[in-house]
Amino acid sequence: MTAPDYESSLSGPEARVLIIVTGGTICMRRSPSGFVPARGFLKSALAPRPTFNDGSNPGPVEVVINSEGERRLYPSLRTPPSSYDGRVRYTVYEFEELLDSSSIDAKGWTQIARTIYWNYTLCDAFVVLHGTDSLAYTCSALSFMLQNLGKPVILTGSQAPMLELQNDATDNLLGSLIVAGHFMIPEVCLYFNYKLFRGNRATKVSASAFAAFDSPNALPLAVTTAMRTQVAWERVQKPRHIEHFSIQTNLDTTHVACLRIFPGIQPQMVDAVLKLDGLRGLVLETFGAGNAPGGQDNAMTKVLADAIQRGIVIVSVTQCLSGSVSPVYAPGMTLSRAGVVAGQDMTTEAALTKLSYLLALPDSTPESVALHMATSLRGELTEQSQTVFRHPDGVLPERVKNLAAMGYAVAQGNMEKVQDIMRVEQDWILNDADYSGNTPLHMAATSPNLSILRHFLLHGGSVHLRNRAGRTPLFLAASAGLPDHVGLLRQSGAHLHADELPVAELHARQRPVLWELAGVDVMGLKMGNKGKVEGSEGVLDGGSNGDEEGWNGRVDVLSRSPR
Structure with missing residues (x-):
């Protein structure tokens, strides 16, 4: 994946994207009984289309298919050159049981999260095909489940199947592929009708229109026009730790509930919900800015307060399409004093999945959950002050001058100068690249001052961007013989790209300890079986359902095992 530029993207190594097919309208076909899920999506829907297949027949790629690390070869395709002079190579992995989005639950979310986790080091980005009915819920859930995410995960679907003559599936999938393959947006996103939304800010607004989703309280992260994709970099969230x-997978929505307040609702109705066995959290959809009827003797408030005393976390979100919950009116103030958490401008989907996520965390308490529900974890709610990064508004020569100054400061190990430049230019500069495609993090990977590398990592520098030669900061640090730099990058989630491994393995024969620290399987090299894969040749007529013979391998991901 190449570093995006605010005027033009330099050509660089092609991105590898894994398309995960979970089901939904986008991959359906006609049958005598109506639309039904269709398998072989790559062969039937993508291979025949010139916009998805340049005819180069790039051969098969490995996909990890289970927690044991078993790998299978899947056919891949390559897109024609984009307006950024880049190509995207991708393969399709279909779930054995295609999921109906109207019945998906935490089990389905876990299956998606684990598939991403297993293949995290093999791919630059992920596109998930999903039905639209519960797409906003899945986007929100994954945004919390995928912790310290450093690569794009884009979910999309369609209102009409791709195999239909008139459809929105083609543009939605192609747009998702282009964004995933060209822009380092390390968030869970939803792409629909030429717009890229933050996943936990989106909600479905139409059952039939092509513009089926919107993000009423947050502007899009990117918009695709006839000329190019315009990314609003100042809105993009980046890792700050x-x-x-890693992933958190034991979400259980059976412990939470959602209840919509309506005129005349009786306190007994609310009380009955709050006394359901196993209930630990409730999302309350209130009027306007967070108001609810008090009733005679304020009985409604008493029911809510009693439940909070029993350890149930209650979060208030507005029924309105846009706006925020704020205790500015007396009824809302009463709820706040009773202990109801103001969900601010979160969507119902985000509030429900966030509540499930927080309740599933180890050592969670009602107090800690309530505290974090009111705090932005993944950009799901608006806070008054947020750390942002953006591309510069100035002219190109000024940008080049500042980037060059940063390069000299990094090379000299001058932390004071680095901080001065970042104070003026803010964090956009960490996502920019010089003529060789090197970002400041690439430069810091070989800097004599380790503190500069740490400073960039703490301010959102991406460890996954590759320069024009296809090299990651981790590869450069290992090549320079800097074990401390390598260790810090690995601690931040860095891994060698699949394209770098052959060269890295050659280096490892001379410096095994250092390159093992960088992630090379030195023991496998000694045994002489590294990279030996037996399986299909990946021809398109072999299908894409995982019928090829596979190889039992290992996934070198530093994160802890999925829960």
């Missing part, structure tokens, strides 16, 4: 990618 030196931790590696």
